[in-house]
Amino acid sequence: MKLLRYGPVGSERPGILDAQGVIRDLSPLISDITPEVLAPDALHALQALDVSQLQAVPGQPRLGVPWTGMPTYLGIGLNYHDHAAEAGLPIPREPIMFAKWTSCVCGPNDDTLMPIEATQLDWEVELGVVIGKVARNVPEHKALEHVAGYCLTNDVSERSFQIGRSGGQWSKGKGFDTFGPVGPYLVTPDEIGDPQGLDLWLKVNGQRMQSGNTRDMIFSCAQLVSYCSRMMTLRPGDLISTGTPSGVGMGMKPPRFLQIGDVVELGCPALGSQRQRIVGAQENPLPDLQHGPHGTRGFLQHRQGV
Ligand code: ZN
Numbered sequence: 001m002k003l004l005r006y007g008p009v010g011s012e013r014p015g016i017l018d019a020q021g022v023i024r025d026l027s028p029l030i031s032d033i034t035p036e037v038l039a040p041d042a043l044h045a046l047q048a049l050d051v052s053q054l055q056a057v058p059g060q061p062r063l064g065v066p067w068t069g070m071p072t073y074l075g076i077g078l079n080y081h082d083h084a085a086e087a088g089l090p091i092p093r094e095p096i097m098f099a100k101w102t103s104c105v106c107g108p109n110d111d112t113l114m115p116i117e118a119t120q121l122d123w124e125v126e127l128g129v130v131i132g133k134v135a136r137n138v139p140e141h142k143a144l145e146h147v148a149g150y151c152l153t154n155d156v157s158e159r160s161f162q163i164g165r166s167g168g169q170w171s172k173g174k175g176f177d178t179f180g181p182v183g184p185y186l187v188t189p190d191e192i193g194d195p196q197g198l199d200l201w202l203k204v205n206g207q208r209m210q211s212g213n214t215r216d217m218i219f220s221c222a223q224l225v226s227y228c229s230r231m232m233t234l235r236p237g238d239l240i241s242t243g244t245p246s247g248v249g250m251g252m253k254p255p256r257f258l259q260i261g262d263v264v265e266l267g268c269p270a271l272g273s274q275r276q277r278i279v280g281a282q283e284n285p286l287p288d289l290q291h292g293p294h295g296t297r298g299f300l301q302h303r304q305g306v
Helices: 040-047 083-087 139-147 159-164 221-231 295-304
Strands: 002-006 013-017 023-025 073-077 095-100 110-114 123-130 149-156 199-204 207-213 239-241 263-268 271-280
Touching: 040 149, 040 199, 095 239, 123 221, 123 263, 139 149, 139 221, 149 239, 149 263, 221 239
Parallel strands: 073 239, 110 271
Antiparallel strands: 002 013, 013 023, 073 095, 123 149, 123 239, 199 207, 199 263, 263 271
């Protein structure tokens, strides 16, 4: 089952993708795809639906984050051997956890705002793991029982703030507005099977930069869920982005970073694809804070005339 949210920023409606790739409207049944909808029983109820009875959504609406109310967005650093090597850093002995502020999340095809002081804007295609059931001190062999599904993520990163201007930890360079494209879908585990066999790819301006497979992860999804659940309580709706394979801009010789006007495309056959255009934050000032947490995306949507 592929769950999604479609429509203008801040007024997304719940939907489900049918076998023909048509979006069906879930709004007569649920008000939104909230963390409660990601609970095992609620997902089973949705899976039992005859989606052909639901209204088809016309056109190609904008897609939002596939669920709403994400409590925590965790990133995992250096989780592929080849990426650790290109970063010139040793293989971690334990998972590296960092925060992506939940204010950075956006739809899979929304523009990426280049921060005003950015000099090293970079890309990272990743597999995201979505929690559906509270996880606290969960053993590895039970960890995936707490997973509602998987999604594609771009762990957009600004390296000068992640490393040079970080003060010793990475989150400053990971959490700018629009640094968290998520989606297009949340795909339930029955459609994925083993999450350690998924191809990931990413292109910049049509040129292939990253080609990886989740089998090359240092710590598996089950290990990561178990490990993180020993460091904190994982809650329904939490997202863990599980690290990126090699091919990021920072690892190139010479390094290559994103410029305004560049287009980033990424995907995974099982999870769908994303496309972001890089636009300048300077030319696109943030809206007044009184517009609330969706202000940035609302502004982008307005700017794009969607
Ligand atoms: Zn990453």
